[in-house]
Amino acid sequence: MNPFLHHSTSPLHGFSRREWLQSTSAGFGYLALNALATQRALADVAPPLAPKQPHFPAKAKRVLFLCMDGGPSHVDSFDYKPELAKYAGKAIGKGKVPTGKLMAPVWEFKQRGQSGLWISELFPQIASHADKLCLIRSMKTDVPNHPPAFLQMHCGIPTAPRPSMGAWITYGLGSMNENLPGFVTLSPNPGNGGSANYGSSFLPAIYQGTRIGNGRQPVAQAKISNLAHPQLARPEQRAQLDFVQQLNRAAQQRQPENAAIEGLIESHELAFRMQDALPSVLDIESESDTVKKLYGIGNTTTDDFGRQCLMARRMLEAGVRFVEINHGGWDQHRNLTEDHGKHAAAVDGPIAGLLTDLEGRGLLKDTLVIFAGEFGRTPYAQIDEGRDHNHTGYTTWFAGGGVKPGHSHGETDEFGYESVIDPVHIHDWHATILHLLGLEHTKLTFRHAGRDMRLTEVKGNVVKGILG
Structure with a gap:
């Protein structure tokens, strides 16, 4: 009944x-x-977004995913390979490395902080936080093409939409503010799988990401529809919604197998509550000039990504469980020096400011910050000073949230082409993220199509070497 x-x-x-x-x-x-x-x-x-207990004590309570769309070059940023400079210009078909002319790193590498992590001048301000970073230099994924690799990074498999990582985490842990969504994505790329990258697929719709803006416009221009009713005052709007929800409940009783109806009911209620809560959370103008400057807001180069970072910090602080912010354009098959340099300049300062701010507010210790693209780039040159896609070896990094600070895990070969020591598959990466949040990846399941589905499919091992 x-x-x-x-x-x-x-x-x-x-x-x-x-x-x-x-x-x-x-x-x-x-x-x-x-x-x-x-x-x-x-x-x-219990509301579906109510906070839930993890499987075991967690190191992280929330996630901030810095998504670098297009495949940043690891061999020019976080994976130091002096052999590339030594053999630059030579065609070497060594092991599984395709025959091609090796290309030296464009930016100089230096050892940073007390940890001595090698990070290049492409990210000088992030490098100043080296002792907070945990580099995974042995990443690998299944395909070297953008849409499937991007989909696999978000949803676990490259072939079809599944619930995104943010949806799984919100399903497993709920939110920490009943008036805000559990999962928000800022300025996502409309391509490379589009909404599937923040969708809930077969999970209840309440766990899907709330999109704010898209990657084709500055986030300052992003509009959230229906945050205020154009005609009705709040009491009348509540009464109207109650009547609509009665109809929805009646439909749900007639079609109990239709999960979309439940998702609609919960989404209506959340949207009503968000009308009061969300505008103030997104109001970065209430921040001090000092904080805005820290994030690079007001600077033409860094303003857009800086706004994303500051909005993300405000949402995390307010109780949103999973926030993803996006910066695209890293796909440099040519003109890598200019274009990679431009994109790095846009995100380097804001990310450094974000890490400083999170630490200063006591949030970094239980916020897992993730920096990743869908794959890396080849050690050999392509077209006009560019690099091709490389899915067999690349780098991502974590900060905060219970990982080892100032640590480097795994290695690629001497040219940065293939992971050869302690390789970390994308399934392992997902399993480790869930573990840091107190979730056992083999137990975070949802019955669908006759079997228990999970983010890591039927694979994945926690990378214990990075756990703090």
Whole structure:
């Protein structure tokens, strides 16, 4: 029996005379009483975004994913390979490295911080935080093409949309603010799988990401529709929503197998609450000039990504469980020096400011910050000073959230082409992220199509070497 529809036809059943008089004097009558019945029933049902206990004690409570769309060059940034400079210009078909002219790193590498991590001048400000970073220099994924690799980075498999990592984590842990979504994506790329990268697929729709803006416009121009009703005041809007929800509950009772209806009901309720909460969270103008400068806001080069970073910090601080921010354009088959340099300049300062700010507010210790693209780039040159896709060896990094700081895990070969020591497959990467959040990846499942689905498919091992 649906608790939201099971009530007496008597207007006074279950309600005091005072409640009845208050409701009728407000002009809502039976509708107001139905709303009260709904609220009472909801009090006995845990909302789907309510915080949930992890499988075991967690190191991280929340995730901030810095998504570098297009495949940044690891051999020019975080994977120091002096052999590339030594043999630059020579064609070497060694091992599995295709025959091609090796290309020296464009930016100079230096050892950074007390940890001595090798990081290049492409990211000088991130390099100043070397002692916070945990580099994974032995990443590998299954395909070297953008859409499937991007999809696999987000959803676990390259062949079809599945629930995204943010949706799985929100499903497993809920949110930490009932008035905000559990999962937000800022300025995602409309291509490379599009909405599948922040979708919930077969999970209930309430766990999908809330999109703000897209990668083809500055985030300052992003508009969130319907944050205010153009005609109705809040009480009238609530009454209208209660009536619509009655119809939805009736439809749900007729079609209990239709998960989309439940998702619609929850989304309506969350959207109503978000009208009050979200505008203030996104209002970065309330931040001090000092904080805005820290993030590079107001600087033409860094303003857009800096705004994303600051909005993300405000959302994490307010209780959003998983925030993804995006910067595209890293696909340099030619003109790598100029274009990689341009994209790095846009994100380097804001990310450094973000790490400083998170640490200063005491958030970094239990926030897992992730920096990753869908793959890396080849050690050999392509076309006009560019590099091709490389999925057999590349680098991502973590910070905060229980990882070893100032640490480097795994290695590629001497040219940076293939992972050869402690390789980390994308399934291992996902398993480790879930582990840091207190989730056992083999137990975070959802029954669909006759079997228990999970983010890591049927593979994946936690990379214990990076755990703090």
